Amino acid sequence: MRKSKFKQYVLTNIPITNAGSEGKSIARQDEKVVLVDYAVPGDIVDLRVISSRKKVNFGKVEKIITSSPDRVEPFCSHFGICGGCKWQQMSYTAQLRYKNQQVLDAFERIGKFPFLPFLPILGSAKTQGYRNKLEYSFTDRKWLTEVSDKEQMTESEHKGLGFHVPGRFDKVLDIEHCYHQPDPSNQIRLAVRDFAIKAGHTFHNAHSQDGFMRNIIIRNASTGEWMVVVVFKENDQEKIQPLMLHLQQQFPQITSLLYVINGKMNDTIHDLPVHVFAGKDHLVERLGNTQFHIGAKSFFQTNTDQTINLYNVARDFAGLTGSENVYDLYTGVGTIALYVAEKAKQVVGIEYVEQAIVDAKHNANLNQNTNTHFYAGDMKDMLNDELIAKHGKPDVVITDPPRAGMDEKVIQKLMEVAPQKIVYVSCNPATQARDIALMQELYEVTKVQPVDMFPHTHHVENVALLELRVSS
Structure with a gap:
C-alpha cells in the first residue's frame, strides 16, 4: 500500500529554544521536538511542519514574529539555498556559545562525564575567507x-x-x-x-x-x-x-x-x-617552522590559521620536552606528526591511505626531518606488538580519527599499551566522548579544548587530554 503524503501545517508563535544537530534549531510541539532550519534560539516564529518521523518533526520558518538578540543579517546572497553556511543568521558570539555547548552536551550525554575541566572555545580570527x-x-x-x-x-x-x-x-x-x-x-x-x-x-x-x-x-x-x-x-x-x-x-x-x-x-x-x-x-x-607540499589530491586542514591554533593545543596538551616517544594515529599527510616532531624524541605516524603516507614521507624529507617514521595500513592491524617492539612503547599518543571515531580494537590496544598521555583530536565530539568513555577505567580527562575551524557552520573540533590514572 502506498504511503500517504504528509500533510503540512503551520504552528504559530513558537519559541525556538536551543540549537540542535546538523545546524538546525529546536522548537517543541507538545511533547515532540521540531527541528527547524535557519532559526535562531530566542526567535519566536510561525513555522511550517514539512515532515515527520516517530519522535521528531521537521519544519521551516514561515514568519519571524520576534527576532532573537542573537539574530543577524546574513551577508551572502546564496544563504538559505546553498547550505554551506547554515549559521550565517546567528552572531559569531552565539555560534561559539552553541558549539561549546555541543561539546559539553556530548561528554555529559554520551560519555556520562558529570564534570570536566573545559577551556573556553577558541574562535577563528577570520570568519570570512578562511578556507584554503x-x-x-x-x-x-x-x-x-x-x-x-x-x-x-x-x-x-x-x-x-x-x-x-x-x-x-x-x-x-x-x-x-x-x-x-x-x-x-x-x-x-x-x-x-x-x-x-x-x-x-x-x-x-x-x-x-x-x-x-x-x-x-x-x-x-x-x-x-x-x-x-x-x-x-x-x-x-x-x-x-x-x-x-x-x-x-x-x-x-x-x-x-x-x-x-x-x-x-x-x-x-x-x-x-x-x-x-x-x-x-x-x-x-x-x-610554524614546518613546511608542506600540497598536491591536487592532498588532504590538508582547510582553515590554515586555525589549524596552527589547533595543533598548538595538541602539542601543549602533549607536554613534550624532547625525550618523548610519540605515536600519531590517523596521521594523514603527517601534519601533526611533523608539527610536533621538533619537540619529541621520535614520532611514529600511522595512516590508512597509502598516498597520504607517501606525502608524509615527502614532507619529512622536505623538512630534513630524521625522527619521524610513517606507515600505511588499517589502524587496528598496524598498531601491533611488532610495531611497538620496533619503535618502543609510546609515552604520548596523539589520535585524530575520522568522524566515525576509533575502532574498538584500536581502543583496546591503547589500553593495553597504556601511554602516559593520550591527546584526542576530533571533528565529532559525539564519537570522541563515546571512545573516551571506553577508556575511563585507566584514563582521566584532565583538559578539554573546543576549537572552531568552520565559522558559520555547526561543525566544531575538540581536543581532549587523557592522563593515565595514578593507580594504573
Whole structure:
C-alpha cells in the first residue's frame, strides 16, 4: 500500500529554544521536538511542519514574529539555498556559545562525564575567507532560485558552476560570490564558467554523465601561492588548451595550473593522473617552522590559521620536552606528526591511505626531518606488538580519527599499551566522548579544548587530554 503524503501545517508563535544537530534549531510541539532550519534560539516564529518521523518533526520558518538578540543579517546572497553556511543568521558570539555547548552536551550525554575541566572555545580570527580549498561542480541544469519560464531559457542560461543543493545530488546552485575563500577565488571561478559558456562547451549532466566541463578545484596557501585544477570529461586538447591559456594569462597569481581527465561515473580524482599545464604540481604551505607540499589530491586542514591554533593545543596538551616517544594515529599527510616532531624524541605516524603516507614521507624529507617514521595500513592491524617492539612503547599518543571515531580494537590496544598521555583530536565530539568513555577505567580527562575551524557552520573540533590514572 502506498504511503500517504504528509500533510503540512503551520504552528504559530513558537519559541525556538536551543540549537540542535546538523545546524538546525529546536522548537517543541507538545511533547515532540521540531527541528527547524535557519532559526535562531530566542526567535519566536510561525513555522511550517514539512515532515515527520516517530519522535521528531521537521519544519521551516514561515514568519519571524520576534527576532532573537542573537539574530543577524546574513551577508551572502546564496544563504538559505546553498547550505554551506547554515549559521550565517546567528552572531559569531552565539555560534561559539552553541558549539561549546555541543561539546559539553556530548561528554555529559554520551560519555556520562558529570564534570570536566573545559577551556573556553577558541574562535577563528577570520570568519570570512578562511578556507584554503573549494571545489565547484559544473551543471547543464542549474538550480533556479526564482520562478522562470524554463522553456524560454537558452541552453547557456541553464548552465552553472557552483555547489550541490543540499539533498539533491543532481542539482547545482550557480554561485556568483562565495565568502569562504579570499580573492581571486571568485574571479577565477567566474572566468572559467564564462569562458566555457562563450566557447560553447557542454556542462556536466548528473543523470547522463555527459558534458565536457565537470569540476574545478581552487586551493591557496598562506605563502601566497594558488592552485587551480580543472576537471574535464575528455582529453580534447583543442578545447582544453585555450581555456587553460586564458586562465594563465588572466591570473598571474596562479602558481599551479593543472587539469585532470575524468571519464568515470563519479567525481573523485584520487585514482587519476594530474597534468601540469603551467607552474608547479604543488603548493608550499607553512605551519610554524614546518613546511608542506600540497598536491591536487592532498588532504590538508582547510582553515590554515586555525589549524596552527589547533595543533598548538595538541602539542601543549602533549607536554613534550624532547625525550618523548610519540605515536600519531590517523596521521594523514603527517601534519601533526611533523608539527610536533621538533619537540619529541621520535614520532611514529600511522595512516590508512597509502598516498597520504607517501606525502608524509615527502614532507619529512622536505623538512630534513630524521625522527619521524610513517606507515600505511588499517589502524587496528598496524598498531601491533611488532610495531611497538620496533619503535618502543609510546609515552604520548596523539589520535585524530575520522568522524566515525576509533575502532574498538584500536581502543583496546591503547589500553593495553597504556601511554602516559593520550591527546584526542576530533571533528565529532559525539564519537570522541563515546571512545573516551571506553577508556575511563585507566584514563582521566584532565583538559578539554573546543576549537572552531568552520565559522558559520555547526561543525566544531575538540581536543581532549587523557592522563593515565595514578593507580594504573
